[in-house]
Amino acid sequence: MISLRNLDKFYQQGPDRFYVLRRINLDIREGEFVAIMGPSGAGKSTLLHVIGMHDTAWTGEYTLLGHQVHKLDRKRRMELYKKYFGFVFQSYHLLDDLTVAENLDVPLGYRDIRKSERQAMVADMLDRFRIVGKKDLYPNQLSGGQQQLVAVARAIIANPKVILADEPTGNLHSSQGLEIMELFKQLNEDGATIVMVTHSETNAAYAHRIIQIADGWIESGANAA
């Protein structure tokens, strides 16, 4: 499903090139649950954003479900992203001025979906995550775990094929973290492909495969076993 070939990413600092990702070769199959691990500053988040096509300044080849991403312009890449990906962040990144329900509606607003249908999808999601009672609250009225729950719900509401998660439990208590991981497991079993960056061995244990990365190089786990 996702295939990276000889992918390099660097920051130009004066005359020096500072490589963040180096000769990345990586394959992820549909329905897989992979964890990316490695020390801080290794390039994990960068890799996730490259896969999520937020980061376009790299060289190499990236194929997504037959689309040659490296040959597409920014606009086409964004379309692909919109179609296939959902993103979960370490610090949730809910919109402070919007209620829970409104936050869930945001991704739908950027897709061609009718208003009535959107309302139904939001209600459905609130139901599924058992947060109906919180739908009119603002993010700062929720605990961290609840906020991340909403963030996950928001990431999957538009039915993405791939969920990208950057340390989704990094700011949570272990019990709250566990709840999120169980949720991911469920989503994966329902067919979603999950690529998750994590520091936690416990969380990594939920994955089918662990990709180790250090100093921009993949150390192990580049291919499915």
Place this chain on the structure above:
Amino acid sequence: MPHQFSRPFAGLKEDCVYGLRQFRRRPGFSLSAIAALALGIGFSTTTFSFTDAILYRPLDIPELDRFVQVAGVDPKIERSSRALAPVDFIEFRQSARTIRELSAASLQVRNLTGVADPVQATGYSVSPEFFPSVRVQPLIGRTFLPEEFTPGRHLSVVLAHVLWRTQFGEDPGVLGRSIEIDGQKHTIVGVMPEGFRFPRAVEYWTPLALNSSQWAFAGDYLECYGRLASGATLEQARAEFNAIAARLASRYPTTHRGIGARVDLLRERVSGDLTATYTRLTAGAVLFLLLIACANVANLQLARVLGRVREVAIRASVGAGSYPILRQILVESVMLSAAGALLGLPVAAWTLALMKAAMPPEIERYLPGWQRMGLNTEVLLATAVTAVGAGVLAGFGPAWWLSRRSVSAGLAESSRAATSGGSRKLRSALVIGETALAVVLLAGAALMVKGFRSLAAVQLNSDPDRLLVWNISLPESKYSSVEKVREFHRALLAEAASAPALSSVALLADLPYSDSSSSRYFSIEGRPAPAGPPDVAQWQPASSRLFSTLGIPLLEGRGIAESDVPGALEIAVVSRQFARRFFPGQPAIGKRIRLQRGEWITIAGIVADTRHDSVERRPRPVIYRPYAQAPPQSAWFVVDAGPNPAQFAPAVRAAIRRIDPSQPVARLQTYRRLVNNHVTGFAYISSMLGALGLVALFLSILGVYSLMASAVGERTRETGIRMALGATAGEVLLAVLRRGALLAASGLLIGLAAALAAARFLAQVLFGVSATGPAVFTAVPAALALSLLLACLIPARGAASTGPVTALREE
């Protein structure tokens, strides 16, 4: 809390130092705030000195504020201000209790000879009270002695400084020498100091020496001035003088019927009603501009205090109270506006210099105070007050907002959450208000500019570039009979026409746009006299070629002919308006009119209406008379001399010299130049208002731009999140533009409503301005909307180009 107020100024110096550090840390912010204030304050200062000079100190006279002018009012005429008759003056002087030191002055245009070239000069004949009431001492010599007001002993003259300089090279030995005024020798007894203009700029003063029958005369030709008695108000004076005028009206029904009195502060009269109104409106426009600049700065300040919410909360939590930081904000904005004022002063000085330099001298003499516009103490003081006021005004909103934050909210808030809610609303409100003010100012300015342009649009049927004009005022002493006057005019017309290029030469009493005009009361044969003052029309003695030279079409009957001489039938040609007004629905030709007790005059023709000056709403009724039957003492000559008429000026001078070498010619110039001078004032106000409007436009664009730029900056994270959730660059751009458009639209709508109201007010107080201008009310908002959208576009593009990676890489 109280202990902080016990020494409210302790630490002020530290505040200033801290403020300076802020300037250095954010120079872009400080510079744009200072620029906005420099424009706002600079233009205010210009207007202060303009208003100060024109409205408050047009004349350099002690206690000018108590000086009044008394005039008659004909209720049938708009903005009527009539001269007084000697009988009126005597009556007013005897009975009035509210006004003291009443003096009379009679304006006269005379020929000066016995000096260098003969020149036309303007002077006043003044009553004995005149100089003592003014309380200005002569530079050399003396003013008039009581005995010099006796007829026969009155041949003394006091020179104005300008005449002393141009004719006598400031020679102090001039006292005792004599000059000829209309051929009569007058002894120079004194010279007034430079800048003494009272009641307006003239070149000399002579005693008003009337015998008892002249004092009993009821014809009006005197101006009347005086000082409000101590304790008396203008209102009391008006009431008293109107009561006296009513008495006079019943005593002299033929001349005074329906005539009232008006008493005005001299400083408002010298500049004229219109000038005063325009000046006040300009001052109002500048106030708007200043408010816009303040809203701008308040907005920038607000953006800045947001970063300090936590600081205030922390200080408050340790018991420091918010007073020091509130004061800090105010000190900072006052420092900003002080810097703005310092930069605004050169702006003002430059504008003033430009205004003075561009004013033609022949106009400037009618604008008392013009050359005294400058950055004097009063103006500087007003500027300082404005600067402090603007600083406090601009700092007050942010300081108020900050003081209303609760401690816990402030502490709990991360810097990003602090930008939400109240402050954003306040900032939006400021930008909306600013935009609304800009709409009012721009629409008002545009309406007024449009009005002035229509005033300044001179309506002529002939090409003023081809016409050469000049004025001849024949002295009554030398040209003492109508025969002599007629003979001079006849000779000059013939002499000029003998040159082939000048063959179209024509004469009339008052040239349109020359600022002179005269009217006569008349009665119509077979009709009873109307109630109130008699019918009145403009009086225009003219020569036969006048209508063709000025391009005035003949509508009915015949024009003026060479054969219309004394002894032939006395005829008149009237304007269409005359015919319509006095002979509605009936033929005017063949009807007869006459001046008081004069001969009957038969109407022989009707010509088209013309515009005589710019502030005329409707064409006035005009009686044209053959000059030979009614020779005017003062006459204008006009000739179509081809594409370069100025080259014939020497030929005209030579022709006049051949007829009477001592007769001066005045205002010999192309008609184009005369007309341009006539509209200079309008052009001035127009360009001033236009400039104010443009600066307002610029400031409101700056305001919207900086609000949107900082809003985009504050929302970088949100933008990143939205893009991570699938928003495209286009959608982000649109979202920013939508926000901007919402702000702009609210401001435009409020502004438009206010502008419509303002327009109705303007149309009421300003002649020539119409309340409805569909073009103005669509073009101004459209232009503003477009500029505001452009102002949003730059920050919007910035927002659209931030990728989610950069935006979200905060942790």
